[in-house]
Amino acid sequence: MTDNKTNYLSWDEWDELQNPPPAVTDFDRVVESALSRRGFLGGILAVGSAAAAMGTLGNLMSSTSAQAQDAASRFSFKPIAISTDNTVHVPEGYNWKPLAKWGQPLFSNVPDVDPANGVSLENSDKVFGENTDGMELFIIGEHQVIAINHEYVNPEINLPHNEKGTPKSADDVKILQNMQGVTVMEVAEGDNGWEIVLDSPFNRRIHHNTPMKISGPAAGTDLLKTEADPNGTDCLGTFNNCGAGKTPWGTYLTCEENFNGYFGSTDEAFALPADYKRYGIAAKSQYSYEKFDARFDVSKNPNEPHRTGYIVEIDPSDAASTPIKRTALGRFKHENAAVVIARDGRVVVYLGDDERGEFLYKYVSNGIYVPGGDTSKLLDEGTLFVAKFTDEGTGEWLALTPESTGMKADEIYVFTRQAASKVGATTMDRPEWVAVNPVAIEAYCALTNNSNRAVMKDGKMRTNAGGDVMDVSAVNPRVGNEYGQIVRWYPENDDHADAKFKWDLFVMAGNPDVHKGDAYAGSSNINSGNMFNSPDGMMFDSTGLLWIQTDGEDSNEGEFLGQGNNQMLAGDPATGRIERFLTAPKGAEVTGQTWSADKRTHFVGIQHPDAPFPDGEGKLPRSTVIAVKRDDNALIG
Ligand code: FEO
Ligand code: CA
Numbered sequence: 001m002t003d004n005k006t007n008y009l010s011w012d013e014w015d016e017l018q019n020p021p022p023a024v025t026d027f028d029r030v031v032e033s034a035l036s037r038r039g040f041l042g043g044i045l046a047v048g049s050a051a052a053a054m055g056t057l058g059n060l061m062s063s064t065s066a067q068a069q070d071a072a073s074r075f076s077f078k079p080i081a082i083s084t085d086n087t088v089h090v091p092e093g094y095n096w097k098p099l100a101k102w103g104q105p106l107f108s109n110v111p112d113v114d115p116a117n118g119v120s121l122e123n124s125d126k127v128f129g130e131n132t133d134g135m136e137l138f139i140i141g142e143h144q145v146i147a148i149n150h151e152y153v154n155p156e157i158n159l160p161h162n163e164k165g166t167p168k169s170a171d172d173v174k175i176l177q178n179m180q181g182v183t184v185m186e187v188a189e190g191d192n193g194w195e196i197v198l199d200s201p202f203n204r205r206i207h208h209n210t211p212m213k214i215s216g217p218a219a220g221t222d223l224l225k226t227e228a229d230p231n232g233t234d235c236l237g238t239f240n241n242c243g244a245g246k247t248p249w250g251t252y253l254t255c256e257e258n259f260n261g262y263f264g265s266t267d268e269a270f271a272l273p274a275d276y277k278r279y280g281i282a283a284k285s286q287y288s289y290e291k292f293d294a295r296f297d298v299s300k301n302p303n304e305p306h307r308t309g310y311i312v313e314i315d316p317s318d319a320a321s322t323p324i325k326r327t328a329l330g331r332f333k334h335e336n337a338a339v340v341i342a343r344d345g346r347v348v349v350y351l352g353d354d355e356r357g358e359f360l361y362k363y364v365s366n367g368i369y370v371p372g373g374d375t376s377k378l379l380d381e382g383t384l385f386v387a388k389f390t391d392e393g394t395g396e397w398l399a400l401t402p403e404s405t406g407m408k409a410d411e412i413y414v415f416t417r418q419a420a421s422k423v424g425a426t427t428m429d430r431p432e433w434v435a436v437n438p439v440a441i442e443a444y445c446a447l448t449n450n451s452n453r454a455v456m457k458d459g460k461m462r463t464n465a466g467g468d469v470m471d472v473s474a475v476n477p478r479v480g481n482e483y484g485q486i487v488r489w490y491p492e493n494d495d496h497a498d499a500k501f502k503w504d505l506f507v508m509a510g511n512p513d514v515h516k517g518d519a520y521a522g523s524s525n526i527n528s529g530n531m532f533n534s535p536d537g538m539m540f541d542s543t544g545l546l547w548i549q550t551d552g553e554d555s556n557e558g559e560f561l562g563q564g565n566n567q568m569l570a571g572d573p574a575t576g577r578i579e580r581f582l583t584a585p586k587g588a589e590v591t592g593q594t595w596s597a598d599k600r601t602h603f604v605g606i607q608h609p610d611a612p613f614p615d616g617e618g619k620l621p622r623s624t625v626i627a628v629k630r631d632d633n634a635l636i637g
């Protein structure tokens with residue numbers, strides 16, 4: 001039978017013979033070398049490079065899987081198939097349980113969310129908020145404390161009495177404001193598994209009205225002054241908290257992403273300031289806050305939007321501490337903040353700006369981190385850089401200074417996107433999370449997708465909101481990129497503070513079932529069994545495995561056929577092998593993760609499920625953090 005089979009060509013093999021691949025271009029070679037430079041492909045041509053290697057696709061795939069089998073020991077789980085249902089799936093020998101759900105009380109005198117009425121105004125700042133995102137676990141004495149983001153709200157389920165959840169009063173707005181921001185909560189593992197420790201002195205909600213300090217180079221400048229805060233140093237609230245980070249001195253970094261959507265104008269004649277356009281601040285807001293809360297009405301408070309879009313530092317060990325907005329890390333749609341200490345002790349923070357054609361940044365402190373020393377200025381005094389990638393696999397961090405940008409210092413930190421455009425940074429395919437490998441000197445950024453990459457409109461190539469053209473380049477190699485890729489860089493001199501780096505692509509996501517032998521099939525470490533689209537959340541565990549979470553198209557149709565619901569996969573930096581570990585309920589994105597102190601539990605965020613989850617039929621769809629364990633309670637990260 002086997003012999004007979006080799007006499008037949010599959011439809012695809014036949015098609016390849018009828019339609020020989022186009023000639024390999026110089027650009028293909030650039031992409032190929034970007035994919036294979038660091039050698040994980042073992043000299044095998046990258047399938048994902050534009051037109052290369054079509055005729056030998058079958059050989060390439062089998063060689064890759066043989067190589068992957070050699071590396072089997074890195075993965076302690078049996079990879080799982082895609083799912084299309086409304087629950088979470090994990091591999092055989094693993095289990096999961098909810099830890100914290102939207103609307104779940106943090107204090108014992110507060111009831112759980114009432115499906116018919118939602119959470120009352122009085123209780124809305126005493127429960128776990130909606131749409132869980134980035135998280136970090138802190139070990140504080142004997143306690144384990146998780147700080148975790150609540151990115152946004154679905155108004156319909158938070159204001160169930162209002163049509164489409166549209167706020168009708170200041171109280172309605174306040175409920176929505178309270179259900180977003182950050183939760184700090186103590187957690188403990190008992191007979192029922194992991195639970196929130198009710199009434200713990202660490203438990204705290206930070207929301208859209210929590211008092212904060214503004215520090216760093218933009219603090220106190222005219223651009224940040226408002227009628228309520230003539231000093232430009234004291235603001236209220238943190239917004240659209242997406243990814244996260246953690247400092248070595250035990251603080252949490254929450255990252256303000258799509259802050260623009262909270263602001264609007266009640267005055268139709270109000271002319272929006274010119275700087276709004278680059279950040280997408282418009283007259284119409286997402287939740288109509290401006291109708292009931294003048295702070296969000298830009299016709300009355302035009303500087304208020306300048307006071308968000310930052311990295312905010314929170315001390316999870318003190319529920320009375322005041323969060324600090326660190327303007328030195330720039331103002332843009334911050335995804336996460338990946339902190340690493342450079343060779344000489346300076347603090348390096350990698351930062352992505354998640355918008356089509358925006359940039360990848362790095363902050364380097366002036367001072368050095370000394371354990372137990374003063375850390376109060378480490379995120380205030382330093383230099384902000386933006387990445388420029390060459391097609392030859394090298395790159396450079398360009399400093400944003402008054403000399404390099406022609407802008408004043410405060411302007412650089414408030415209009416950071418404009419500053420980065422001035423120095424010629426590389427437009428990227430939406431930088432999401434950056435993850436730094438704890439066992440090798442390298443970092444990774446998930447470039448989730450960019451439907452506008454090199455797409456023509458009205459005879460012109462699409463640009464970012466600042467007019468920077470988004471042509472293809474080796475690091476963003478695909479026109480109309482729907483699948484995304486993960487770029488990895490190696491700092492020169494093995495030093496994250498160095499101004500130069502080398503880079504390659506760890507993976508180009510794609511669909512090898514739908515696309516044969518072109519760039520949209522993905523790189524050679526993508527196959528029918530592990531494919532996904534739109535990498536987003538990303539963290540390393542302590543062993544150096546890369547955990548990749550997706551936030552993509554989960555129709556399981558067309559371009560995305562065979563990719564199922566969103567998922568979490570593990571990647572091995574050494575071999576490039578990627579395997580699927582977890583699948584999410586339909587509609588949900590997998591985002592945010594951390595590990596228990598003993599590394600026997602992996603906490604994972606499930607954001608915005610479509611159908612009832614995790615409580616079953618007839619219940620609400622609740623954004624939920626789950627605790628994943630091995631049945632034998634062995635180490636998991
Ligand atoms: Fe909130 Fe870019 O994800
Ligand atoms: Ca994200």
Ligand code: CA
Nearest residue numbers: 432448536551
């Ligand atoms: Ca995303």
Ligand code: CA
Nearest residue numbers: 151551589607
């Ligand atoms: Ca999201």
